[in-house]
Amino acid sequence: AQSVTQLGSHVSVSEGALVLLRCNYSSSVPPYLFWYVQYPNQGLQLLLKYTTGATLVKGINGFEAEFKKSETSFHLTKPSAHMSDAAEYFCAVQNTGFQKLVFGTGTRLLVSP
């Protein structure tokens, strides 16, 4: 069965610092991978997704993620954090042949001035 592990339920950074949110997955077949962001009391918004092709994926708001098959990872990064980036971030995996998304438990990003 596929699963997603997000290391760290909370990550704190200073404004302007590098953001790194970790995501590791388990899947018996090459997966599709997604990062979503959720602001308080709102729904989820897609940041970026990896399906096939280039392993470095660029998303909205300056975020990007790199698919590393050998490490079964799909970490999310942003070079310089902004106060508006404070939110909860979810990594999700989807196997080929079925549209079900399996979500990680989420990482809350805190950004201090």
Add this chain to the structure above:
Amino acid sequence: DGGITQSPKYLFRKEGQNVTLSCEQNLNHDAMYWYRQDPGQGLRLIYYSQIVNDFQKGDIAEGYSVSREKKESFPLTVTSAQKNPTAFYLCASSPRSGNQETQYFGPGTRLLVL
């Protein structure tokens, strides 16, 4: 504007009561989904529908029921059999039921038990 609407934003349920959460989309999407979100547990799939008049159970369907009589609507009923209904409920849709499809989420309904 195209999107997904959920109502109400907050819902209160009394013991033994069934309540229905509304989800409407005007994106002309074929597939729709219901998720439950609990703190520290991520999102878990309750039910999904690939096409009108068809739906399947997800991972935690017990105590819930759905219908899909119209393409744009996918209401979720939380029955009295659901003993721990307090959670944030999210509805989503995707253009088709195949993989790689991005799921688009509504703003959610928070259900509380009185």
